[in-house]
Structure formats: structure tokens, C-alpha cells
Amino acid sequence: MEINKFLSKWEQILHKLNSNNGKVFPIEIGKRATAQEITAKEKELGYQLPPSYKHILLNLGKSLSFYYSFSNDTMIPSEFKEIFSGEINWNIDFLQNLDTLADELMEDGEDYGKTLRGKLEFAHAGNGDVYAFDMSVEGEEKPVIYWDHEDDSVTYIADSFIDYLFRITELACIGSEKWQLEYFLSDTGLVTTSSAAIKWKNWFNSFSETMLDDVKNDMEQLVAFVVYRKKLDEKEINYLQKFNRKVLFDFLLKELHKKEVLNNQRIICEIIGRVLGDYVETWVKSLWEDKKTVIDTRLRSCLTSMCMSKDEGLSLVFNFLEQVSNKQISGYEALSHLGDFHSRDVISWMEGHVKFPVTEGWDELFFRSNFSWEELERWTMLEEKHEVTVIHALEKYVHDTVSNNKHPHDILTIPTKLEFIDFLVNLRGKQVLKRRVMPIENVIQNINIFY
Template structure:
């Protein structure tokens, strides 16, 4: 029984550690112990003799057990283990399934997979639908634990026995049930708790703590890692970045930008450059246009241009680029991704010549993000259909943004009185034929107070 006491103690320590660091914890739930009679009845029902270590756990710990945790968003997990986000162990005697039956069903359905399920006894499953099972085809009383991937129809060896599986996964912090979370530690003999990767993970898990901005605010590298990991640059982080020497910060950010490969990481670094350094980086940003470069995504270059160069110079560069690269076949999504950060009504003027159907694929959002005025609404509803529809969907999007809790503070300038605005919308609505446009305008009318 010492082994059961040890496991329960370790599981409690793991969950307490996660909870102490603001993670999400579902505490251990254990059903009463199984009797010999219950186990024998289940064996007869299933058609297999259960492995000894599984029966030992059922009769000395519980017929079922479940617990789960996930790390807090502010826990910075080492990048080499970036697929790990949670931990889980569960089993239930009532969920046991002879997988021969499932294999037969798949064959009857004409499926060209499932043969690897034969000779397996499911005792648990992962959150993504994959299966934990005993390989009952192996000789001997004890049966190894294997993992079946439903998408690939492959079987992976996990541990020599059920009790071996519990000890191995517990030593690794009970990391998440999906294979992509624990595959860092797999070898030909299953979960390897002695590998270099396992040793590094265990050292980190033993000492990790939730990271707060106060922990990293005075260290440039740690603050950057904190922001990149959270994928969010807020005003508090910006204020702390501004306390560093600008030249040192700029040099460091360029080095980091060169190291990062993923778009989302590069985007966060570019946001720091644009929002913290602004026109201090204008010479470098201008150089991105003067020399042919293939190292930076053009969307990031456009963002930096909107933040670091003057509006006139920046808009000219980006608009010319869009027109040249697209051969004047500019999509709404392209326009939004390159011009959405200028927040300028000059963008709306440019859009007049380029907007096209479907306007809901970026054009309507760009119209909103360009701080449209009442004059813009009046003008666009008097132009061609593509302009009118853009304005209609922009009004609907404005209502949605205002109604959501995302701190959308943009106020439309020059609005007429509420009654005049309603009359305008009603007249516009009567012109529409398509139900979607009629409903969009009805939504604006019903939520007229949002505009004021």
C-alpha cells in the first residue's frame, strides 16, 4: 500500500503546486474500492482477465479516479516543451471496452483502418479521442499500456504495466493525456523518465512558478520573453520597455527579430519596436523599403511603417506596394492586413477605387478601423453598390464591436440627431433587396443608442 500512498501524495503535491501558481485545478475524485466480486463480474462481461496491477489499483485505490490541471497563462513553459499545457490521469472500471468489438464495427462500416485495435482493452481515453489500452495479446499476466491514435491508426508503447504507467507519468508531473504533450519523453520502451529531455523537464517542473510582470520588468530579455510568451503587449509592458535605454533596446530587438522564425513571435517584436520606439526606428524602417529584402513578412513591414514613419510617407509607400504587387486586384484581407494599423480616413479615400465584393472579407473591417465619419457614411451610400454595402456592414460591425467587452472606444464624428440617423437608416433599408443587408440595417436601428 506504500505505493498507493506515495502516488496520492505526489498527485496532491502536483495539484497544489499548480494551484499555488494560479493554474486551473480539478481536484482528485476517487470512487470507492472495487470488490473481488465486482472485478470478476466485469472480467466476465468484457471477456478478458484484467492485468494484476490494474486489479490491485481497482481494489486498493478506487474503481475510478480522475483529476486534471492546466498551467496558468502566465507560466512560461520552456520553448522546447511548448506543446505541454496541462496534466491529467483518469480511469473508470465502467468505461472498460474490449476493442475487438470496435475493430469489427469499423470493418463492417468498410473503414480501412482499426485492425490495430484488436487484442486491446481500453481503460481510458485522451481529450482528443485517442485511447489508452492494455495490449492483451502480449504473453504473461501483466499487460503493457499502449496508446492508440485515432487519426493515424497507430499504436505507441507507453509502459510495461498499469502501475508502471502511473509511476512514470507521475514522475513527469502527470502531463497531459494527448500524445503530443508527452511525446517529448517517448522511447522504444515507452515513457522514458531518465532521458535528457525528461531530466530538464523535471528540473523545470520542480522549481517553476508563475511569472508576473513585476518579476521581469527590470530585465530586458526576461520582459521580452514574457511578452512573446503571452502574445500580448499591453500598456503596462510598454511603459516598462520605455524605461530601458532606447539604443540598447533597439539593438536587442533587432537581434531577437532575426532569431525568431514564427510570424506571431516576429509580430510581437515589431509591436514593441513600433509602439515603444516609434519614429526612433524610422531610418531602419525606411531602409526596409529602399533595399530589396525577403527576410521580413511584408505585413510586418507595413505595420512598422504605420507606427514609425509619418502618415503621408507611410501610406504612400504601403498603397503603392499594394497596387504594384496585386496588379490592382487587391483583396479585402490584403488591404486590411497592410492598412488596418494606420487608423486614417485617408485609407477610406484610397479604398473608394479598390473596394470590391465580397466586402465582408476585410473591406468592412478596414472601413471601421479607419475611423470613418458621418460624412464617409453619407458619401459611400451614395456611390456604387460595393461602397454602399461596405458602409452597411461597417455599421453592423461597429455595433458588434461597441456591444462587446473589448474596450472599443471609437466614436463616429459628425453624427446627426438620433431621429435623423434613424430616418436615414430606414430609407437605406427600403432600398435593399438582399435579406442579409436588411437585417444588418435593422440591427443598427435597434441598437441606435450605441452610436451616441
């Protein structure tokens, strides 16, 4: 009866995920074990298998696996942000007496793996951690533990194998990595009745994949939808622009100051910039006037690129970079402040600041600043660092075009295909290092994408 309940519940969980565009793998169950197979396995391992584990092997299957992961458009509550999938697996053939592994680690002279002694592995997590029985505990049934390979620590999961199946199933089979389980762990193992567990179960039972049509008329939900997906498309922009600008801006400001993760702050700034634009220009200017910057300076530069005039905005960012860096500006720093301007004026400024290694941001910045054919030619006649910047920027142009099936930008005054090839062949002939020759050859092979 309990086996049928497990199977029914697991199928319900997978059906729930499948109905909401999650990634679902059907349950795979091996043949039932025979008493002879179990006896042989116990002799091989030097341990008697726990009764509830043997019961499952004999009456359900000697192996089982199923896995699911949530759709990217499923908005999992922020307090459970580390949960992304569910999994259960075991296989009688993978049973391992971990004393052997502990001995091997000891022979290597490592003070590591001592907690493996007296453990019998029956499954492992996707990150390499281990699920095992603690065979050192008295009694026929053995508790299920989780061994963390990073710090050689043991976490109590459940009182027995059948208890583990009940608990993990009650929690919608989340895991198998420890960081997905931690919301529900205590000294007595997985807890299914805590306030966190109840909230999780209620959410899981009622959740559905969130679609744009579901939230387009609710400002707060629409913003949450965009922040969760870290993606702002034209459709979302159009819907956001229908709300009162002041109400929207006030709400976004509150959200901006509530978020602690830079990526969440960045997407909110993108909403402010792309949806409200010059409506918030005065506010963006005030960010430069306030000596105590209330947001990350990189986000301030991003907002400046979208909400202020190009000339005024670039002047502010250029001055800021030169002051704080004492003119020793790194490529990544320049990219983080100037990459959103997509301006050829940035290339002129770069000319006096670019330095090796150019692949640490400078090539990306050149690429994102809408370079023209004139700049390509001129930079290859400057210093070596400028020439190498061009080589890797062209490589990025090819990669981005192939990946997105469209040009990042049209190259102004681009010559004929034959002239472009001649330019690349000459550029290749000047190179000594293979790591510079290969990108040029790749551009030559993909020359058609420029036209």
C-alpha cells in the same frame, strides 16, 4: 504504500498549479471496486483485467480524474511549448473491448481501425484519442498504448498500468494528448530519465507564475514576457522605455531574426513600433529601399504605420499593394498591410479597390480605419459592394463595443439617434438578402451604444 505515494504526489502537483494561478480541478475518486464487480466486468469484456489495474480498482477507486492547466502568465520553456495541461483519468464503466469498434469500422467499408484489435480501452484523451491495454501481448500484465484516431497508429506508453502511473506522475502528469507527451516518448514508452525529462522536471519543480513586477527591471526577461503573452500593455511600454534605446533596439533586432513564427515576429515589431517609434524611422525606411526584404512585408507595413509619418508611410504601402497585386488586391491582403494605420485615408483608397466578398477583410479594414458619418452615408450611395461593406463594418462596431465595453473610436459628426435610426431603416429596406438585413437589425437594437 504506492497508492499513498501517488495521492501525495498528485496533491503536490495540484497545489503547485493552484499556487501559481493555474486552473485546477480537485481529484475525484470513485468508490473502490468489489471482486464481484471486477469478475462481472471481465465476463462482459471477454478479457481478464491486468493485475496492476485490478489492484488500483480494488484499493484506490474504480474511477479517478483530475485535471490542471497552466496560467497564461506561466512562461513554459519554448522547447516544451505544446505542454499546457496535465490529466489522469480512468473509469471501470468506460472499459471497452475495441474489437467491437474495429468490426463496426470494417462493416462501414473503411480500411481503418485495424490497429484497434486486441485492445481494451480504459481512458481517452481530450482530442478523442484512446488509452488502452494491448491484450494481445503474452503475460498477465498488459502494456499501455495510445491509439491516434487521426492516423490509426499505436504508440507504446508503458509496460503496465502501474508502470504508466509511475511514469506519468514522475512527469507531473502531463498530457493527455500525444503532442504533450512526445518530448518524452521513445520505443520503450515514456522516458523519465532523458535529458529532456530531467530539464522538464527541474523546471516544473521550480517554476512560478511570472508577474510583470518580476521582470520589469530586466530588459531581456521583460521582452520574453511580452512575447510569450502576445500582449503589449501601457505598463510594459513604460518599463521598456526606461532602457537605453540603442541597446533595446539591437536586442529586439536579434530576437526578430531569431523568431521563425510570424506571431512572435509580429509582437516584436509591435514592441519596436510602440516603444521606439520614430527613433527607428531610418531603419524602417531602409526596409523599403532594400530589394531583398529581410522581414515579412506585412510586418514592414505594420512598422511603417508606427514609425513613419502617415502620409509617407501610406504612400509606400499603397504603391506596394498596387504593384505586387497588379491592382487585384484581396481584402485580407489589404487588411494585413493597412489595418494598423487606423486612417480615414485608407477608406478613400479602398473605394477603388473593394470587391466581393467584402467579409474577407474589407469590412474589417473599413471598421479599423476610423470611419466617419460622412463616409457611412457616402458609401451607401455608391455600388452594392460599398454598401455591404458599411453594413458589416457597423456590425463589427457593435460587436467590438459590446465585447470590450468601450467604443473602438468615436464616429465623427454622428447625427441624432433618431436620424441614425432612419438611416438604418432605409438601408434595411434596400436589402433583399436576409444575411444583410439581420446585421442592420442588430445595429438598430444596439443603437444606444453609439451614444
